[in-house]
Amino acid sequence: MENENKQVKIKVEDLNLVFGSRRDEALKLTEQGMSKAEVLDKTGCTVAVNNANYSIYEGEVFVVMGLSGSGKSTMLRCFNRLINPTSGHIYIDENDIMVLDEKSLREMRRNKMTMVFQNFGLLPHRTVSSNVAFGMEIMGRDENERLEKAYKTIKQVGLQGYEEMMTGELSGGMQQRVGLARALATDPEVLLMDEAFSALDPLIRTQMQEELLELQKKVQKTIVFITHDLDEALKLGDRIAIMKDGVIVQIGTPEDILMEPANDYVKAFVENVDRSTIVTAGSVMFRNPPHVDIERHGPNFTLRLMRETGKDVLPVLDKNDHFLGFVVDNDVAEAKKKNKRSVEDVVIKDVPMVADTTPVADILPFYLEYSLPVAVVDDEKNLIGLVSHSAVIAEMIGKEEEEVIQIKEGGTHE
Numbered sequence: 094m095e096n097e098n099k100q101v102k103i104k105v106e107d108l109n110l111v112f113g114s115r116r117d118e119a120l121k122l123t124e125q126g127m128s129k130a131e132v133l134d135k136t137g138c139t140v141a142v143n144n145a146n147y148s149i150y151e152g153e154v155f156v157v158m159g160l161s162g163s164g165k166s167t168m169l170r171c172f173n174r175l176i177n178p179t180s181g182h183i184y185i186d187e188n189d190i191m192v193l194d195e196k197s198l199r200e201m202r203r204n205k206m207t208m209v210f211q212n213f214g215l216l217p218h219r220t221v222s223s224n225v226a227f228g229m230e231i232m233g234r235d236e237n238e239r240l241e242k243a244y245k246t247i248k249q250v251g252l253q254g255y256e257e258m259m260t261g262e263l264s265g266g267m268q269q270r271v272g273l274a275r276a277l278a279t280d281p282e283v284l285l286m287d288e289a290f291s292a293l294d295p296l297i298r299t300q301m302q303e304e305l306l307e308l309q310k311k312v313q314k315t316i317v318f319i320t321h322d323l324d325e326a327l328k329l330g331d332r333i334a335i336m337k338d339g340v341i342v343q344i345g346t347p348e349d350i351l352m353e354p355a356n357d358y359v360k361a362f363v364e365n366v367d368r369s370t371i372v373t374a375g376s377v378m379f380r381n382p383p384h385v386d387i388e389r390h391g392p393n394f395t396l397r398l399m400r401e402t403g404k405d406v407l408p409v410l411d412k413n414d415h416f417l418g419f420v421v422d423n424d425v426a427e428a429k430k431k432n433k434r435s436v437e438d439v440v441i442k443d444v445p446m447v448a449d450t451t452p453v454a455d456i457l458p459f460y461l462e463y464s465l466p467v468a469v470v471d472d473e474k475n476l477i478g479l480v481s482h483s484a485v486i487a488e489m490i491g492k493e494e495e496e497v498i499q500i501k502e503g504g505t506h507e
């Protein structure tokens with residue numbers, strides 16, 4: 094649904110890649126449902142990519158994740174035909190790259206798609222700026238333009254001041270930035286990043302991930318990022334494809350992958366993740382909750398609605414349907430006693446509001462000093478749902494909300 098208005102940048106169709114001499118036979122056996130191991134045993138061929146079909150949208154970070162040997166690098170190398178697929182098609186902007194001749198291929202690798210490798214591929218005895226300008230040199234841009242662009246990109250990746258240092262004298266993390274700057278300097282439409290951060294130590298790696306996301310906000314490239322690290326995949330990916338033995342077993346948003354792992358393989362990956370940083374208010378909220386309209390509903394109506402719905406707290410909306418706050422049963426009963434026509438005076442207004450994209454981890458702290466639900470609103474402050482304390486706890490401990498409510502109720506009677 095949400096993909097309807099997105100532009101397809103790369104389309105992968107029936108893509109297969111087999112290593113070995115008896116490829117046709119291997120492909121046939123694969124089509125018949127034989128596993129990678131069985132095919133290897135029978136034919137001596139490795140099926141590295143098995144019938145991949147998917148699209149990558151313009152401007153998205155598409156992560157391919159899987160264990161070592163699952164076929165990630167091989168699939169990526171098909172994109173710029175560093176390896177030729179055994180069968181199938183890859184379209185970039187609807188152009189079939191399988192029909193490109195050598196010259197057009199070189200052109201495409203330079204102008205459209207740049208690859209950032211894990212081991213950087215830098216020239217250690219050249220300066221940072223010269224390394225960054227290198228890609229543009231190959232493209233035949235003139236020297237002034239090269240240097241100007243190089244300096245600009247070096248600044249973008251946070252290496253300002255290091256322009257004239259020898260690249261070999263930089264730390265691993267800094268070298269990785271040079272590699273990234275070099276790729277960005279050629280202004281490619283697509284960035285192919287194969288385990289680009291895997292060689293970095295954990296702190297610098299996290300930092301690079303954050304910086305890539307910051308940078309991506311500005312440059313809006315289509316990025317295909319390969320990793321075998323689920324945390325990295327969840328952090329960077331707009332969508333993630335999970336590969337196993339050459340097969341893509343699931344494609345989805347980080348949330349999809351966590352909420353509905355397609356099989357035990359994906360589940361095994363997902364089990365050790367801190368869900369609270371990924372699962373959002375939108376997916377644990379109670380949608381379209383019963384509510385009170387401040388203009389129309391007074392204490393009598395409100396108490397009645399509370400009885401009917403079994404709620405002792407209800408959200409209140411103003412005449413434009415904007416969220417105002419909450420009313421609690423005792424306060425409303427009090428207002429009724431005083432013959433008030435409106436609940437206006439008893440609305441608790443100073444309450445937190447979050448967006449449906451807010452991670453559950455950011456909602457938790459509210460409950461420390463606050464016992465009402467948390468309102469989920471859109472940009473216009475229209476109420477779209479409520480997140481209850483028990484829904485959040487249920488999410489964190491992987492139980493159903495009902496169970497949590499029962500446990501809590503049991504606990505409050507002590």
Ligand SMILES: Nc1ncnc2c1ncn2[C@@H]1O[C@H](COP(=O)(O)OP(=O)(O)OP(=O)(O)O)[C@@H](O)[C@H]1O
Nearest residue numbers: 112139141159160161162163164165166167168321
């Ligand atoms: N040149 C090659 N010749 C034969 N088999 C190969 C070749 N390159 C890769 N393979 C095989 O293809 C499969 C996929 O390898 P690939 O390098 O794509 O995996 P990967 O997912 O990138 O792994 P890693 O995480 O270790 O980089 C593996 O079974 C591998 O042994």
Ligand SMILES: [Mg+2]
Nearest residue numbers: 165166167287
């Ligand atoms: Mg690889």
